[in-house]
Amino acid sequence: MELIRSRRSNRTITDKPIPENILQDILEAARYAPTAENSRRVKITVLNIEQIQKVEDATMNFFLGLARFLMNPVIRPITKLCIPSLYQEAPELFRFEKRWQAGERPCTCNAATLLVFSTPKGYDFGWQDCNLAYQNASLMAEVHGVSQVYMGLVQSALKYMTTKRVSRLLHLPEKHRQYAIMALGFPAFRYNKYTER
Numbered sequence: 127m128e129l130i131r132s133r134r135s136n137r138t139i140t141d142k143p144i145p146e147n148i149l150q151d152i153l154e155a156a157r158y159a160p161t162a163e164n165s166r167r168v169k170i171t172v173l174n175i176e177q178i179q180k181v182e183d184a185t186m187n188f189f190l191g192l193a194r195f196l197m198n199p200v201i202r203p204i205t206k207l208c209i210p211s212l213y214q215e216a217p218e219l220f221r222f223e224k225r226w227q228a229g230e231r232p233c234t235c236n237a238a239t240l241l242v243f244s245t246p247k248g249y250d251f252g253w254q255d256c257n258l259a260y261q262n263a264s265l266m267a268e269v270h271g272v273s274q275v276y277m278g279l280v281q282s283a284l285k286y287m288t289t290k291r292v293s294r295l296l297h298l299p300e301k302h303r304q305y306a307i308m309a310l311g312f313p314a315f316r317y318n319k320y321t322e323r
């Protein structure tokens with residue numbers, strides 16, 4: 127319970143790189159997760175900062191393009207009515223834009239490393255196997271004081287890009303599809319209290 131309750135998505139990630147031995151522990155924890163029929167088809171691609179920057183830029187450009195269209199004065203009332211969630215999130219997105227222009231990577235939480243969990247295309251249990259592996263990896267990262275954040279925003283943007291572009295951006299193994307992405311890095315501070323749920 128101590129480990130489970132202390133795990134948080136701490137987004138104050140610093141520049142400190144993740145030592146190889148810690149990264150290996152995280153990957154090994156992921157390998158021990160259950161998989162359907164014990165088929166163990168999950169591959170984890172480790173992305174470095176240069177590669178992460180490309181994922182960040184693609185995500186920001188996608189959302190900014192969408193927001194500029196949906197928030198333009200003519201369309202805006204329709205957006206407010208039909209897509210209220212996006213309407214509410216637009217100011218946060220424009221705050222992200224400022225940070226991005228200042229050289230930060232807000233969508234990928236300034237991660238030092240990204241882990242991309244993928245399985246072969248057409249495999250029926252990709253979502254399940256990848257996300258079980260994700261959770262194992264996440265708990266092991268916490269053990270080492272490494273913060274982990276689930277990259278839902280990035281996944282949402284990737285949904286609207288071609289398979290070829292996604293494969294290239296994420297450096298996926300051939301004919302693989304990604305089902306989870308984890309941002310990793312050492313946080314600037316540690317929470318000293320649990321949240322109650």
Ligand SMILES: Cc1cc2nc3c(=O)[nH]c(=O)nc-3n(C[C@H](O)[C@H](O)[C@H](O)COP(=O)(O)O)c2cc1C
Binds near residue numbers: 133137235277278
């Ligand atoms: C499917 C999913 C998508 C998420 N996407 C993002 C994301 O894009 N960016 C982010 O900063 N956090 C993201 N999170 C993290 C959640 O916001 C976070 O887990 C939740 O607020 C609870 O906080 P905790 O992890 O610190 O306990 C995501 C979490 C999940 C499960």
